[in-house]
Amino acid sequence: MATAGGGGTGAVVLDFYGTLVRMVEPLPPDHRAIFARRGLADQGERWGDQWSVGPAEGEEHLAHSADETAYVTWERDRLRRRARGCGVPEEELDGLVAELDAAMKAVRLALYPDVPGVLTRLRERGLLVGICSNWFWNLEECLAGAGIDGLVDVVVGSARTGARKPHPLIYRTVAERCGLPPGRVLFVGDMWTPDVLGPLAAGMRAVHLHRPDRAVREAAPPLPEGAARITSLSGLIPLLEPGGAAGPGGCG
Structure with missing residues (x-):
């Protein structure tokens, strides 16, 4: 060789x-439990696959990869948009998004x-x-x-x-x-x-x-x-x- x-x-x-x-194991916590603890069980059911919110295969995202802060902000913005679309109230978004982000990375x-x-x-x-x-x-x-x-x-x-x-x-x-x-x-x-x-x-x-x-x-x-x-x-x-x-x- x-x-x-x-x-x-x-x-x-x-x-x-x-x-x-x-x-x-232990596997990352299911997103439905996170929603339910916050009194948002219905919104959690609307969320769907907890992993599908990430960027798509083949996606280019240079503008969001300038540094770690920019990238993490982009990750959380995607979660925030998804949560808002599922009916999560504005006052619940920041805390929920932070917990979801941490849970998805707790592998x-x-x-x-x-x-x-x-x-x-x-x-x-x-x-x-x-x-x-x-x-x-x-x-x-x-x-x-x-x-x-x-x-x-x-x-x-x-x-x-x-x-x-x-x-x-x-x-x-x-x-x-x-x-x-x-x-x-x-x-x-x-x-x-x-x-x-x-x-x-x-x-x-x-x-x-x-x-x-x-x-x-x-x-x-x-x-x-x-x-x-x-x-x-x-x-x-x-x-x-x-x-x-x-x-x-x-x-x-």
């Missing part, structure tokens, strides 16, 4: 949630067991290791909390970049941060469009991680040219061997 100084793959960039970490994360070993082996091969994720402003903090910040060279999150996968800007940013052309970057992730189709369109190669215990149990789509599939992160290592789908002489 070529190192960062050669002509082959120089960096392996991985998605974060669903690829390296998963959510574990407890745990590494998949194979992650530290795989990241270590990638770096032993002389490869840059990157993280590229649609995440809150605190991606670096979450990496440190998971204990893998010392195994990662480049971190690119949507909040600070100003665009969410599969927007081209986020892939361009991670390639630039790696100091490599897109063709020397291998992207690994569990989500089909953000982690496979998006990187391929950006000129990268892609590996679809389709774990058997994934939260969303959909069938894996047929692989396009330039992509491979694994069922555990440890399956990435054989792909990087000479003749493997992502290694020298491979078809990827």
Whole structure:
């Protein structure tokens, strides 16, 4: 396998949630309980999916990503508009929005067991290791909390970049941060469009991680040219061997 100084793959960039970490109990509080404690049970029922208020896949939001204050203000403004549309009185909005914002970010994360070993082996091969994720402003903090910040060279999150996968800007940013052309970057992730189709369109190669215990149990789509599939992160290592789908002489 070529190192960062050669002509082959120089960096392996991985998605974060669903690829390296998963959510574990205790789970974030359900928004309906937050509404109900405030005497707003009916409005809580109108809210719908508590996660759907976030920015959409592929959304560009550069104007809101100037700094953490601007980004958090934008996050809370979205919650405020949604709550107001559900009939929450004006005098209740600020307290409710602050609690909803905190609850949505109160996720407890745990590494998949194979992650530290795989990241270590990638770096032993002389490869840059990157993280590229649609995440809150605190991606670096979450990496440190998971204990893998010392195994990662480049971190690119949507909040600070100003665009969410599969927007081209986020892939361009991670390639630039790696100091490599897109063709020397291998992207690994569990989500089909953000982690496979998006990187391929950006000129990268892609590996679809389709774990058997994934939260969303959909069938894996047929692989396009330039992509491979694994069922555990440890399956990435054989792909990087000479003749493997992502290694020298491979078809990827």
